[in-house]
Amino acid sequence: MIKEFSYKQFGNLEFTQSSLDEHKLLSVHDHIKILFIPEGNKVRVDFQEFVIATDSLLFINPKVVIKPNDAEETGGTLLHFNKDFYCIEIHDQEVACDGILYNNVFEVPFIELDENQSADIQKIIRDIQLEMQNEDASTEEMLRILLKLIILKSTRIWKQQHQLSQQEQQTDVQFLRKFSKLVEQHYKTHHTVADYADMLFLTPKNLSKKIGLLSKDTPNDIIKNRIILESKRLLAHTTITVKEIAYSLNYQDDAYFVRFFTKNAGISPLSFRKQF
Structure with missing residues (x-):
């Protein structure tokens, strides 16, 4: 599904070989993306293949080429949005689309999730998918809040995993x-x-x-x-x-x-x- 609010776009796709075709991925090529991918799956990011050892989130800038790389996939979810939907607002730098998860030339920005973290993120994704079915005046802002929640929680996890969570x-x-x-x-x-x-x-x-x-x-x-x-x-x-x-x-x-x-x-x- 995809929602459009004037120039603002937000959507989600099932990320499996059977559900995705090249046209669908090209249609969101210029969007900022968050991919939730379950353990055991394979994904190709540009020219690297990754075997996902545990449930993970991947933060993907526009123009990066991604595709599922496993015929036996259990399925992931790709959230995608344009800058008008989220970045047009003045957010705290930590959770803006120019935050560390989207400005990291040091590594492919995976967030590995433990069991509780994965359950938490999957619940937010389900909330997003339910909200996508609404058509009231608060839908746009609710989607933006849920999106920000994923980015905020993921930024915290990334900093903890890289021992960068202390104030100093x-x-x-x-x-x-x-x-x-x-x-x-x-x-x-x-x-x-x-x-x-x-x-x-x-x-x-x-x-x-x-x-x-x-x-x-x-x-x-x-x-x-x-x-x-x-x-x-x-x-x-x-x-x-x-x-x-x-x-x-x-x-x-x-x-x-x-x-x-x-x-x-x-x-x-x-x-x-x-x-x-």
Whole structure:
């Protein structure tokens, strides 16, 4: 089902191979998404496959390509919404769509749920599905409240799982989110650690030190990985040339871009494209 409130859109889909077709996923490609997926299932996120060991939530930005990857699935639920529905309002940063769950270039943002947490989230999802059947004046706000509740609870769980729940560690969360957001905004035009250090008013050495406390990857690795991911998306899901891809990522020398991609992806751009 999908609800439309003027320009605001909110909906939910059953996330199984049997119920989803390519058209349905394309229709919500530009939406922000939350996927609840039960244990034992498999899901493909961009170019990675994940086997879900326990009931989990996955937070998915627009343009990320996802699909169920298991014919024996027990089924998940995909909540999807556009920015007009939720982000147009001024929310607390922790639970806005620019919060840590949607600005995290360090990892695929899974939230693993224990039995009680899973039951809690599934109840909220059922409440959402029931509310989707209503047509009164309060429906839009009720859906938004339930959506915010999932994001708020998930943010708390994520911080606990990453030992970032104590008050004195909030600056670490804020810095991680800020750096992630900058990489997501500027990876097409800014390729060096020094670029981001300048934006954060740090030296490259201090930026690397701070990121080293939060991630096993260096800032340079994080920037390169984001560029490679976008390159793979363009190679797999568009027909534009390698030279055009290089130019779109601010590489004037396409031969240099080919060497950069091959070194970091372990395969040439054209060979990667042939896989799709």
